[in-house]
Amino acid sequence: MLLGAAMAAHTAIAEEAPRFAGPLLSPAPPLPVGVINIEPYLIHSQVRGIYDGDGNRKDASAPEGWHLAVPVQYGVHERLTLAASFNATYNxxxxxxxxxxxxxxxxxxxxxxxxxxGPARPTLTLALRQSIATGHHDRLEDRPISVASGTGVGATSVGLHGQAYFIDGRLRMRASSLWRTPGANAGVHGQSAFGTPAGFDGRVRLGAAMTSLMAAEYSLSRTWVLAGELLHEREGESSVHGTRPGDAGRAEFHRRDPSSWRFSVVPAVQYHWNDHVALVAGAQVSLAGRNSTAVFVPQVAVNMAF
Structure with a gap:
């Protein structure tokens, strides 16, 4: 009887436990062993202005773009999850x-x-990330449209992610910081993602970058969860060096782009069909910045665990 009562109580607690799918941007701790998580995103990027070198916002516009991201994660060990994110654009x-x-x-x-x-169940996770240049970043004059789908740069990033629960498990908080190491570079030819002209031949070199996030999820019920994130992005100085066609043959081309930053809020809502499938919808809205674009980026994702 005692065992049966204990099992019944455990089942009741499990049935009432809040469900969380994660905010739109903040990463999660390692998955349980053998679990696969797939979360395709549909993202609509819109430029609403620019922040100049003094942080003043000015009106500006650019063609809107659609982006599809499909992160796939697999729990290899209780302390190790391997992941890959595949991306595509429609610009x-x-x-x-x-x-x-x-x-x-x-x-x-x-x-x-x-x-x-204990009730808080805190976790601390080390993240190692490597980007691979599978998109198109240069020779855009030879492509159907002159919009890049990648950066051409294979960059390495290192981060720390923390998570904890509060208010009887109904509130989940996350903090994350991801640092991209400086010195990543790539060859650039012709028109490119870095604003080089047709006929250009040279290289781009990126500085360090830091992305910091604070996130909260509050469970209203087993079905509905409110989520919100504070996002700070910072890019170090980058440089472009090479040559381009001139009046007397090849002319030197050198440009140094200043450091930049942007602060955004990312409100979202989650709808849980069951313990394994949830819909997450929200938008990134920039509030301030310097030498960066002002953006509005609505997005929706379907989080699926198997």
């Missing part, structure tokens, strides 16, 4: 031409450093 250029293109790919490893017990 329109200034001449209203449209084209579908493959984007860059990202490979990741999430390594559990700490997993606490």
């Amino acid at each position: 329109r250029d200034v001449e209203a031409s449209r084209a579908f293109d493959i984007g860059d790919t990202t490979l990741s490893a999430l390594i559990g450093l700490y997993k606490g017990q």
Whole structure:
């Protein structure tokens, strides 16, 4: 009888436990062993203005673009999850031409450093990420549209992610910081994602970058969850060096782009069909920045665990 009562109580607690699918941007701790998580995103990027070197916002516009991201994660060990993110774009250029293109790919490893017990269940995770240049970043004059689908740069990033529960498990908080190491570079030819002209031949070199996130999810019920994130993006100085056609043969081309930053909020809502499938919808809205674009980026994702 005692065992039966205990099992019944455990089942009742499990049935009442809040469901969380994760915010739109903040990464999760390692998955349980053998679990696969797939979360395709449909993202609509819109430029609403620019922030100048003094942080003042000015009106500006650019062609809107659609982006498809499909992150896939697999729990290899209780402290290790391996992941890959596949990307594609459907963009329109200034001449209203449209084209579908493959984007860059990202490979990741999430390594559990700490997993606490008790009501808060805190975790600390080390993240290692490598981007692979599978998209198109240059020679855009030879492509259907002059919009890049990648950066051409294979960059390495290192991050720390933390998570904990509060208010009897109904509130989940996350904090994350991801640092891209400086010095990533790539060859650039012709028109490119870095604003080089037709006939250009040279290289681009990126500085360090930092992405910081604070996130919260609050369970209203087993079906509905409210989520919100604070996002700060910072890019170090980058440089472009090479040559381009001139009046007397090849002319030197050198440009240094200043550091930039942007602060955004990312509100979202989650709808859970069951313990394994949930819909997450929201938008990134930039509030301030310097030497960066002001953006509005609505997006929707379907989180599926198997």
